Every structure is written in C-alpha cells, then in structure tokens.
Amino acid sequence: MKALQFCATGDLAALRLADLALPVVGADEVLVQVKAAGLNPSDVKNVLGRFPYTTLPRVPGRDFSGVIVDGPQALVGKEVWGTGKELGFYRDGSHAGYLALPIDGVAFKPKSLSFAQAASLGVPYTTAWDALQRSSVGVDTRLLVIGANGAVGRAAIALAKVLGAKVLAAVRRREQAQVLQAQGIEVLVLDNPQTLGEQVNEVFEGGAEVIFDTTGHWLPAAVPALHTFGRIAFIAAPLDGHVHLPALALYRKGGTLVGVNTLLYRCGDCAQMLNQFGQYFDQGLLPAPGGFQEAALVDGLASYNQVNAGTCTKVVLIP
Template sequence: MKVLQFSRTGDLAALEVVELPTPVPAEGEVLVQIKAAGLNPSDVKNVLGRFPYTTLPRVPGRDFSGVVIEGPQELVGQEVWGTGNQIGFSRNGSHAGYITLSAKGVALKPKSLSFAQAASLGVPYTTAWDALERSLVGANTRLLVIGANGAVGSAAIALARVRGAQVLAAVRRPEQLKALREQGFEAILLETPEQLGAQVNEVFSGGAEVIFDTTGFWLPAAVPALAQFGRIAIIAAPVDGHVQLPALALYRKGGSVVGINSLLYGVEACARMLEQFGKLFDDGTLPLPGGLIESPLEDGPARYAQVNAGAAEKIILLP
C-alpha cells in the first residue's frame, strides 16, 4: 500500500510517498481500508519534530474514515470514522491505504457525512467537544469563542449552539464577522487586547462565563472579559509556551484556566465522543462541513507544505 512516511524530523522534506505492506490486525483490532484522511496542523508539527514521543519511522495522520475489512464480524463491511492520540505518533497513522487499531477505537460513520466530510472532523470536533464538556458549557452559558472562524472554533460554536449556550464569536476580519452573523451568531471583531474586556461586557453584562481561546494569544486579555467564577479554556500557546497572566485579576474573580489537549485521548475515548456528536449530523442538528479540498495521497508532501504555510482550507487526503 502507498503511505506517507517520515524517518527523521525537523524538515517537511523528510516526508515521502513509499510502499509498505498492508498491516495485519492483532487480536481485538480491526483493519480499516481508508477512504479519506484529514490533514491537521498537528500532523505537520509531528513531521517537524514538535512531539518528542513520536517514534520513527512513522506514518502520520490522526483523522480517518473508511470501511472495516477485517475484525469482529459485526464490524466487517461497516463504514467507520476515528481519531486518537497514538495513531501517527507511536503507531502508524491514517495517511495510508489501510490502518489497524482497536476495534473499540472506531465509531460508525454518520450516514449524512461523506467519507471526506467525516475525515475532516475528528480532531477539530473532539477538541471542541472536550473544551465544552470540561468547561461546563450548557444551556444559557455565556460563551465567548476567540478564533471562531478556525476549524476548532467553528466546531465549538456549532456544538455550543446545540447545547443552548449564549454564543459570542470573536474573529479578526470583517468578512469573517459578516459570515458568522449570516449564520445567526452574535459576533465581534477582535481589535486590541486592551479592548476585549469592554467589547465582551457590552454583550454579556458581567462578562462571559466561559471563554474558549483557540488561538493561544488572548489568555491575558481574556481575564477582564471573564465573569466571576468563570473558566478560560485554551488549546494553544505562543511558541515559547509562556504568557504574562494577570494572576491577581484572575484570582479576584475566582476564575480558572482549563487546558484542552486532544492528545490526552486514545482512539477508544475519541470513538465515544464521535458517537455522541455524530448522531447530531444525521438528525440535522449540526451543519455538514463544506469547503474541503480533496487531494490524492501522492500529493501529500505538497499539501503538508501548504498547511505549514498557513493555508486556511481543510485538506483531505484520498488514498
């Protein structure tokens, strides 16, 4: 089978298209023929050496959808999707023709999603789901999502709307603001960090009960926008990992910071998340994803370079 593989890190030139034998599932595993695989920024960072626990040589890729070829009889022939923290790091991932993983690590693919659509959702939606769960977002929660135009931000506002939260989306560009308002979301344009608190308090009297910063750059500015006993969820940080947090102001509000890291969850835990929100696509509660760029697996190295250069479009690799 054709795969993308890297045997060293630090340079995307290490990523090559090579031939490997089709893997053989162990006891309790399935063999999935991959129909589509998502390309996430974390896949690119993996090749660049940002994850010290990755073992080499390695096939990258976390998100996938496909058909079970071997495994428990009740799963053979089923259309499935999956994601998780080992595949692509300590065992071969989804940027390949086939993948093996725990039989409990796949969920039945929603019928309303194409293979490409399903493969686009794993990391963004499980990350957003985890952020909302652990930040206790429910009905009428006043929620601010910073970077609501990105993959995780878009997932967060869609899932939060389903939960009945009061959603305020914050974005950088006027065209993003317009698009969100056309979708029925209340939205603000991010200006300077010093202005964020006032902007949010104009919409949410007393501040946002939960602030989800998907960018990694607004944590200090979020504190003045936070309500008493509020929670700030973060999924990223500056490259050096450090920010100047106004701890006194956070302490006086009784606020807390919640770190959200999708790499804490294995394929079985992720499959349970996919099962929970996957049905919301089939009943029409969640919007179907669009704007995907489908690309042959052989063009993977060039597509990795595009994502590394900041391409906004979601790229789906097709074996």
C-alpha cells in the first residue's frame, strides 16, 4: 500500500511516500481501508519532532474515515471514522491506504457525511466537544469562543449551539467577523487584550460563564472577561509554555482553568465522543462541514508544508 512515512524527525523533508505491506490485524482489531484522512497541525509537529514519545519509523495521521475490510464478519463493510492518541505516534496512523486499530477505536460514520467531510472533523470536533463537556456548557450558558475562525473554534460554535448555549465569537480581523455575522453569530473583534473584559461585558453582563481560548494567547486577558465561578478552557500556549496569569483576579472570581488535550484520549475514548455528537449530523442539528481542501496522498509532503506555513484551510488527504 502507499503510505507517508518518516524515519527521522526535525525536518519535513524526512517525510516520504513509501510502499508498505498491508497491516496485519490481531484478534481484537479491524483493518480499515482509508477513504480520507485529515491533516492536523499536530501531525506536522510530530514529523518535526515535537512529541518525544513517537517511535520510528512511523506513518503519521490521527483522523480517518473508511470502510472495514477485515475483522469480525459483522463489521466488514461498515463505514467508520475515528481518531486517537495512538495513531501516528506509537502506532501507524491514517496517512496510508489501510489502517489497523482496535475494534473499539472505530465509530460508525454519520450517513449524511461524505468520507472527506467525516475525516475533516476528528481532532477539531473531539477537542471542542471535550472542552464544552468538561466546562459544563449547556442550555443558556454564556460562552465566549476566542479564535472562532479556526477549525476548533468553528467546531465549538456549532456544537455549543446544539447544546443550547449563548455564543459570542471573537476573531482578530473584521473580514473574519463579517463571515461569522453572515451566519447569524454574534462577534467581537479582538484588539487590545486589556479591553477584552469591557468588550465581553457589553454583551454578557457580568462576563462569560465559559471562555474557550483556542489560541493560547488570550488566557491572561480572559480572566477579567470571566463571570463569577466561570471556567476558562484552553488548548494551546506560547512556544515557551508560559503565561503571566493574573492568579489573584482568577482566585477572587472563583474561576477554574480547564486544559484540553485530545492526545490524552485513546481511539476507544474518541470513538465514544464521535458517537455522542455524530448523531447530530444525521439529525440535521449540525451542519455538514465545508471549506476544506482535498489533496492526493501522493502529494502529502506539499500538504504538510502548506499546513506548516499556517494555512487556515483544513486539508484532507485522499489515498
């Protein structure tokens, strides 16, 4: 089978197109013919050596959709999707023609989604779902999503609306705000971190009950925008991993920080999440995703470079 593989880290040039044998499945595993595979920034960082627990040689890729072609007879032919911490790090991942993984690591793909659409959702939607669930977002929760134009931000807004939350989006550029406003979403344009609290209080009197910072750069500024006993969820941090947090102000508000990291969840855990919110697509409650770019797996290195350069367009690789 054709697959992307790297035998060293530190340079994307280490990624190559290889001819590999089909994976051999064990008694408690399935073999999936990959129809589409999402390309995430974490996949790029993996090849660049940012994850010390990655074992080599390795096929990267966390997100996938496809068809089970080997395993228990009752599952053969089923259309599935999935993601998880094993894939691409210490187990070969989805940027290949075929993928072997534990039986509990696959969820049935929503019928209303194409393979490419389903493959574009794994990491962004499980990240957003985990953030909303662990931050107790529900009906009428006043939620601020910072970085709402990114894949995780868009997922958080869509899922929060299904949960019945009152959503306020925050972006850096006015053209980004206009796109969201055209979708009926209330938006504020981020300017000076010191004025974020005032901006949010103009919409949510007393502050937001939950703030989801998908960028990692607005964590200190989020504290003044937080309601009493509010929660701040975040998924990233500056490159050095440190922020100057106004801890006294957070303490006085009884605030809580929620770190969100989907690399803590194995494929089986992620499959449970996919089953939880995947039903919303077939029920017509979640819109089918669009705006992503399909690219051939054989052109994978160019796609990796594109993501590394900072594109906001979601890339889906097609074997």
